[in-house]
Amino acid sequence: MKLARFLLSREGFISVLCYTVTAVFSFLSFSPANLPFFVWFAPFGLFVIEKRNRGEWKKLIYHGFGFAILFYLVSFHWIYHMTTVFGGFEWYLAVPIFLGSAILLNFKFPVFLVLFSFLAIKVRRFFPLIVSFAVLVSEFLTPQVFPWYFGNIVAENHILAQNAEYTSAYGLSGFLFFVSYFLFYIRKPKRTMRLISKFSSIMKKNKIFAKQMFTGLGALVFVLLVFFGNGFYLYNKWNHMKPIAERDVLIVQPNAPLEFRDGRNPAEEIRNLMTRIDRMVEQELKNKPVDLVVLPESGVPFFTTHDSEITRAMRIYWHQFESLMAIITLRHGANLYFNELDADIPEEKRGSRISRNDIRTYNSSVLMSPNGERKNSYQKVFLLIFGEYMPFEWMYALSGQTGQFAPGSKLDLIPYYEARKTPSTVAKDLHWEDTFGLSPNSVREHYRTNQVEEKQIGSFLPLICYEVIISEFVRKFEGDPDFIVNVTNDKWYGNSVESYQHHTLGRMRAIEFRKWIVRSTNSGTSVFTDHLGRNIDNEFTPIESTATIRKKVAVIPGEMTFYRLYGNLLSYLFMGIVGIVFFFYVKRNS
Structure with missing residues (x-):
């Protein structure tokens, strides 16, 4: 009231x-x-x-x-x-x-x-x-x-x-x-005119007031010059920086389903999704190979390509998923980076009797080499509240949709390999429908003549979903990546501005690291951002649709920027120095 x-x-x-x-x-x-x-x-x-x-x-x-x-x-x-x-x-x-x-x-x-x-x-x-x-x-x-x-x-x-x-x-x-x-x-306006009039008249009589006015205006001019001047210098410096290499990258936006509470047939929807991914990749790469293909977070939901006793017991390992990923890499001779569900048990529990509660599940992304081999993976560290975990155990009973994920523990870069430069030598290429009768090993055997010597040519910094917006978190990764890859699933937010906001918050990492960002989303907006924070060609994929987008990603020479080395040091110094000055003023005026 x-x-x-x-x-x-x-x-x-x-x-x-x-x-x-x-x-x-x-x-x-x-x-x-x-x-x-x-x-x-x-x-x-x-x-x-x-x-x-x-x-x-x-x-x-x-x-x-x-x-x-x-x-x-x-x-x-x-x-x-x-x-x-x-x-x-x-x-x-x-x-x-x-x-x-x-x-x-x-x-x-x-x-x-x-x-x-x-x-x-x-x-x-x-x-x-x-x-x-x-x-x-x-x-x-x-x-x-x-x-x-x-x-x-x-x-x-x-x-x-x-x-x-x-x-x-x-x-x-x-x-x-x-x-x-x-x-x-x-x-x-009236106040401004009065101030100008008062300023001109008092200037002649009151030198203290004149000094204060000059100090205030001088501070404004100084701050403007520092920020615009430094910005102009850095813009020109990095705009003329020549890359040491370029990588062809394809983003595939499959618009995968989130869940099936609306009565759709899960098996049919997943089969349609796998067929769609297979056709989208082939259409883009049949005559135009790339170095790296990037699928988004939850591009293939609910399953893993990690074949282990734990994942088989949980029924999340799906051999057809692994077979299709291997087909894509071997058919086109490209690296493939994709998202999956993964699971394991703590080191201390191995070798002893375990229960369901001992199993940890992860939001994980994996690189598969041009030879169809499952290589390094990254488990998401910064989990999303009310989506991937609950702050209190009792809250899980309120929502059957929220996952119970464990945070990853490693902050390693993902190596990638030289793509195959020669055309496919097999008589018949494989597709999704072939996975019904072929195991992953059978796929690799079919493409045995396509396999090449694995040669690592670089690495990228992997980020999943909202991790890209946490600057203090991202700088914890060690090493010098060629670029940053952010995979995300913004479909949970519908046709809203969230996807644009998410990207804009994340693109600042491109400036802090002076690295390009490859942003791959499930349903929009996917985009490439350069080391100056500019969206390449201002080209965004549409929301809630399937799409592909490809660009040449520049590999900027490795340089540890000030932010990577010192983080928020300048902000802390500013707050510390100004805070001390204000402390003495407060004490004097109390």
Whole structure:
């Protein structure tokens, strides 16, 4: 009742308007709308609320929750779809989960408002610096499983985006709020004219005021020059960097089914899927070979090519799956990277009696060499809550759809091999229908004359789904990859903006690592991104459809960038130094 009265009041209307400005302007600035003009005004809603409620801590916290919920509704509305479809929750459970996650995963808003207001009262100056400090602290210290990072919106500008090589998206967030507060301060034309008039008259009389004005304007000019200047330098430096090699890569987007609760026949759907993958690959590669074929996450769901006692006992090993993967590699002489379900038991349990509860299942991706041999695999480490695991054991009973996956433990690059350069020598090529009567070993024997000497020519960095958006996680991989491969299944989110947002959040890794990204999705949007964060030919595959896309991926000379070496060091230094300065101001003014 109290909330309803507030929302119907003038104060409530202004508050909701502020929430809306921040949420809608942020959304419009980001992919797929891509209207970056709005990003500079998106924080205005936060600034207005803080100014109107300065020092009223309880109100600021409540307003922070208001920002969190509306921001979530506008920008991340697809999470509700994920909770019901991916998680399998009924609506009466999905709604509280959605609202709870909206507050928890956007706790940065109340933290920002309270910290900004506290420092505004205690420091009483350096307001652009205060907002930069406050937004960085709030983003670093609050949970963000689905990080938006305001800096990713700024990165829609290709020049400014290059600064991510040093600062990641966090530094761009601080830059955005610094500039935005200056714009907020001069937002009213009459006030601006009065300031100019007052400035010219006082300049002659008050040297202290003149010094402060010059300091403020000088700081703005300096920050703009640093970010735009450095961005321009890095853009030109890397734009003229010559690759040491190129790899032909084909992405196959099969639009595989997610589940069969709608009554479809699973066996028929899977057979159709395998036929579709076989034909799509052959159509693309019959006369135009490639080095690497990439299938997405869940491109062939529910099964594995890993033949072991555990996978056979769980009935997830499917010899026809392995046979088709071997046919594709041997028929076309290419590397094939695909996703599968995998399972094993802990090392300490081997050799002893085990139960079903001892078995660990993984979201895994595997490379098969041009000779049809199953090589290195990568098990997903950063699992997705409410889809691949539940935070509490008792919650699994609420959703029959949620998986119980174990996180992988290795962060190794995936080696790949030289493709076969000669045409196939067999009299008859094999296809999906042949797998009904041929084992994987029979397939390899059929193509024995096609086999070549295995020669490793490089490696790539494997990422599955949302792992690509966690910059701190990605830099844990060691070694110098030729490029990054991100396989994902965004079909759980329907025909929404999620797929574009997911990619935009992930493409920053291309700048941080100065490596190309191959993004392979089950149902769109698949795309190639270069080491400058540019989407090649701006070509995205359509959502909820089958498609193929191929490009030549440039192998950029190995160089450990600043971010790979030092991570968020610059952001930590900024927060540390500015925090110490603010501490003395707070102590002096208390």
